[in-house]
Amino acid sequence: GSQTTTNCTVKHQDITVPPEWESVALYHSKPELKDQLRRVSTRSHILNSEREHTMNSHSEQVNSILSLFVLNDEKLQKIVSLMLENMEKGLRKQKHTTSTLKMLPTFVHSTLDGTERGDFLALDLRGTKFRVLQVKLTDDDSYKIQSESFEIPEDIMTGTGIQLFDYFAKHLSSFLDKQQLKDKKLPLGFTFPFPCKQIDLDKSVLLTWTKGFKCSGVEGEDVVQMLRDAIHRQLDCDVNVIAVVNDTVGTMMSCGYKDRACEIGLVVGTGTNACYMEEMGNIEQIEGDEGRMCVIMEWGAFGDDGCLRDIQTEFDLELDRHSRNPGRQTFEKKISGMYMGEIVRLIVVKLASLHLLFNGVTSPALLKSGTFETNYISEIEDEKDGLTKAKEILLSFNLNPSEQDCVIVQKICNNVSTRSANLCAAGLAAVVTRIQRNRHLKHLQTTVGVDGTVYRKHPKFSGRLQATLKQLTSNCDVQFMLSEDGTGKGTAMVTAVARRLFAQRQQINETMAPFCLSRKQLVQVQQRLRLEMLQGLEKETHSTATVKMLPTYVRGTPDGTERGHFLALDLGGTNFRVLLVNVNSREEGGVKMVNQIYSIPESLMQGSGTKLFDHIVDCIIDFVKKQGKMGCRLPLGFTFSFPCRQTGLDKGILITWTKGFNATECEGKDVVMLLREAIKRKQGVELDVVAIVNDTVGTMMSCAYNDSNCEIGLIVGTGSNACYMEEMSNIKNVEGDIGQMCINMEWGAFGDNGCLDVFVTQYDQIVDKASINPGKQRYEKMMSGMYLGEIVRNILIDLTKQGIVFRGQISERLNTKGIFETKFLSEIESDSLVLLQVRAILQKLGLDVTCDDTLIVKEVCTIVSRRAAQLCGAGIAAVVEKIRENRRLNHLAITVGVDGTLYKLHPHFSKIVHETVAELAPCCDVTFHQSEDGSGKGAALITAVACRLRETGQH
Numbered sequence: 001g002s003q004t005t006t007n008c009t010v011k012h013q014d015i016t017v018p019p020e021w022e023s024v025a026l027y028h029s030k031p032e033l034k035d036q037l038r039r040v041s042t043r044s045h046i047l048n049s050e051r052e053h054t055m056n057s058h059s060e061q062v063n064s065i066l067s068l069f070v071l072n073d074e075k076l077q078k079i080v081s082l083m084l085e086n087m088e089k090g091l092r093k094q095k096h097t098t099s100t101l102k103m104l105p106t107f108v109h110s111t112l113d114g115t116e117r118g119d120f121l122a123l124d125l126r127g128t129k130f131r132v133l134q135v136k137l138t139d140d141d142s143y144k145i146q147s148e149s150f151e152i153p154e155d156i157m158t159g160t161g162i163q164l165f166d167y168f169a170k171h172l173s174s175f176l177d178k179q180q181l182k183d184k185k186l187p188l189g190f191t192f193p194f195p196c197k198q199i200d201l202d203k204s205v206l207l208t209w210t211k212g213f214k215c216s217g218v219e220g221e222d223v224v225q226m227l228r229d230a231i232h233r234q235l236d237c238d239v240n241v242i243a244v245v246n247d248t249v250g251t252m253m254s255c256g257y258k259d260r261a262c263e264i265g266l267v268v269g270t271g272t273n274a275c276y277m278e279e280m281g282n283i284e285q286i287e288g289d290e291g292r293m294c295v296i297m298e299w300g301a302f303g304d305d306g307c308l309r310d311i312q313t314e315f316d317l318e319l320d321r322h323s324r325n326p327g328r329q330t331f332e333k334k335i336s337g338m339y340m341g342e343i344v345r346l347i348v349v350k351l352a353s354l355h356l357l358f359n360g361v362t363s364p365a366l367l368k369s370g371t372f373e374t375n376y377i378s379e380i381e382d383e384k385d386g387l388t389k390a391k392e393i394l395l396s397f398n399l400n401p402s403e404q405d406c407v408i409v410q411k412i413c414n415n416v417s418t419r420s421a422n423l424c425a426a427g428l429a430a431v432v433t434r435i436q437r438n439r440h441l442k443h444l445q446t447t448v449g450v451d452g453t454v455y456r457k458h459p460k461f462s463g464r465l466q467a468t469l470k471q472l473t474s475n476c477d478v479q480f481m482l483s484e485d486g487t488g489k490g491t492a493m494v495t496a497v498a499r500r501l502f503a504q505r506q507q508i509n510e511t512m513a514p515f516c517l518s519r520k521q522l523v524q525v526q527q528r529l530r531l532e533m534l535q536g537l538e539k540e541t542h543s544t545a546t547v548k549m550l551p552t553y554v555r556g557t558p559d560g561t562e563r564g565h566f567l568a569l570d571l572g573g574t575n576f577r578v579l580l581v582n583v584n585s586r587e588e589g590g591v592k593m594v595n596q597i598y599s600i601p602e603s604l605m606q607g608s609g610t611k612l613f614d615h616i617v618d619c620i621i622d623f624v625k626k627q628g629k630m631g632c633r634l635p636l637g638f639t640f641s642f643p644c645r646q647t648g649l650d651k652g653i654l655i656t657w658t659k660g661f662n663a664t665e666c667e668g669k670d671v672v673m674l675l676r677e678a679i680k681r682k683q684g685v686e687l688d689v690v691a692i693v694n695d696t697v698g699t700m701m702s703c704a705y706n707d708s709n710c711e712i713g714l715i716v717g718t719g720s721n722a723c724y725m726e727e728m729s730n731i732k733n734v735e736g737d738i739g740q741m742c743i744n745m746e747w748g749a750f751g752d753n754g755c756l757d758v759f760v761t762q763y764d765q766i767v768d769k770a771s772i773n774p775g776k777q778r779y780e781k782m783m784s785g786m787y788l789g790e791i792v793r794n795i796l797i798d799l800t801k802q803g804i805v806f807r808g809q810i811s812e813r814l815n816t817k818g819i820f821e822t823k824f825l826s827e828i829e830s831d832s833l834v835l836l837q838v839r840a841i842l843q844k845l846g847l848d849v850t851c852d853d854t855l856i857v858k859e860v861c862t863i864v865s866r867r868a869a870q871l872c873g874a875g876i877a878a879v880v881e882k883i884r885e886n887r888r889l890n891h892l893a894i895t896v897g898v899d900g901t902l903y904k905l906h907p908h909f910s911k912i913v914h915e916t917v918a919e920l921a922p923c924c925d926v927t928f929h930q931s932e933d934g935s936g937k938g939a940a941l942i943t944a945v946a947c948r949l950r951e952t953g954q955h
Contacts, residue, residue, distance in 0.1 A: 083430035093284035107201035108294040116496040121188040135492035161218035165230035182237040189495035250490025255449030262447040269452030300332030345372035425468035451483040539732035553649035554742040557704035562944035572641030581940035609666040613678035633686035637939035652692040698938025703897025710895040717900030748780030783868035785822040793820040813846030873916025899931040
């Protein structure tokens, strides 16, 4: 072969290959040399094996140490669960102190909705510097920022609080001069990055100074008020400080300007923190349960209770021991830029001490705490130049790294930063999961606003975080948006939202003020109804009275002795019912009913009255045959739900058809007589029409069977009416003054003479004018189910015109009369529905709503329905007080029988009615009893009572 001289150093023996071995032939010609070289080769092989074994051993040791930083799915899911558990504790009033997550309310109730406009100021305090910014939000959804930075001298940082805040105000004044803004009234937001207890959006008490500040007279004081006082001393212009903001919240709000779905803020820089929009009902430290509020988690302290002990490494423990705050900020020390570099340094020192790096050689620079900066990690993990950077950085520590050393250090950085990203992802997964659970969503779409040097500058951090988060929250679509100047722009955005909400609140309060009735106003309603009731009872004024107080000729309520079988006919629309009611003693089962529904063809509704009533009787006969009662003379009660003038218990003159009926030769005639004549035309039918019944009276009678104190009937459904037992001596239109008679008040017309005009709003007037009977049924139109939805719809149109809801855009659906049915008020006001479900109801109506819109719609519904319930309660209070005074009682115990969908189905209506009656009629103990089938069972009971009275000779 080749002519080479090779020095082979083998353990225990040095062999030199002489130059005369110039050929293979020479090698083969000398067997002793051949044998000697074979021994050299064997020893070299042994050496290489030992080297390989040593390298493998070193690699295993390195991997074993770095494996401590690897978090598998099981560990990450456990961290998510622990985070969720601590979040829940932090939100609870009783458990708040036991949670490592403080979940601090920020009083930021809303993110941006895109309608914010104008100039806003921000004062952004950042360590030894602060900035003043002007942020201008324009109509084209763009913004402009002007800013100026100022140094804070050390003597100001350690002087008095007055000196510090005067310093801020002085430079704020200078900035306003330069920008020519002193003649404008501008709102200002204040970023104050020190530990504070926030009491309101514009009220924050400093707990302790940090970051080198030691100004006297500030700790324990409201820093916003101190700034206001300084502005008042230093400025001759109008600047209103309306918000103090945390930098994490500023990050979220800054991103929220471009992405309305942004409702999570994350900072991963020197420190780390997160915030998100929590449901108000879950924040027990704050009063109120409507809407949302941004909560600052202060998640750096997560794990301070030892719950993360399982993932703590010896390096985490050593770092913590030598930190300024041992045992605190456990989560932050594993994630943030302040600590990542130090963790890498501690690992490198450990590996060097084990002769796994730098041949066991270290340097004073490497052994010094805090020398390995976190930005080195970003440089070392660079895909292209990472190993080159690693060598440069290690050389700067006076180390002599091999290529393999650089690879190991890069691996260390990779593991430490990956753990940081994964822990961050686990924390975010807990936040996203909580939001998803709060809103009962199968799939959540949301955006995280992010800031911080680690997230921004590390080449792989964001990708790792997002990948792990996706893995942990597979049912969520989470987008990330980098913040643009979160502390400055974000603070201005919070201020913009605060001003919008403040202005909106004033407009909403002004709009809804006429619906908020005071006790004095409710007493006036009660007194005016009493006067109208007297007008209706008097013979001389009855014809002009708006509350007609119609005699029903029902002279008594059930006394428990009624027995027998009775028929009831319930006619009030295109379908009608025939019922057979068996009345027994309560011990024998009380009232039992069977019924059948029959339809009325349109041809009969529009045809002759004779054919209509013949059809009704045919249906009655069919029903009686099916019940096996043919040949029996059965008493019948006739519920006839059309306008009538009743002249006797069994006499009712039809005034006019409604509800699509227009049968001829009926109006102006006694409908009981028309029914009797139809019965006569049928041979072999024995029916005794005893009473024509109003459904309100039926409601009272139905309840009176179970409660002998029931002497009032109330219906609050599509329409509204009331009846009660009046003394005969007070009913001047009917002869006789002994005993009592039920009066059908027809109170829906209360106010038709203008006596309620002072309580009528512009929205009531709009609804009235658009109705089929303008100027009539004014009381009913303010409180019944047929009209409440329309009142709400018209209020929402007005609020939209003011730019408060629906982004100022009036949709075709909103302009559609009748779209907002009253049943939606009941659904929207339900305590069991979260805002997202309410929002879904509104979206089904074709309304494009934000969370803020949903809150406002719910508030409008609540106020409108509350007024309705209060007006109803004032009416009942007038009735019970009249009964008490009629009987000259100091105290009256009485029951109201109630029916109607609004009363029964609305979640709060009945309670407000009860409260109002209790307040306005304190000398009456009023019980409310819900009716069971007032138009059917009630009609039969009226018939039964009439038969009892007839048999005993009473009229």
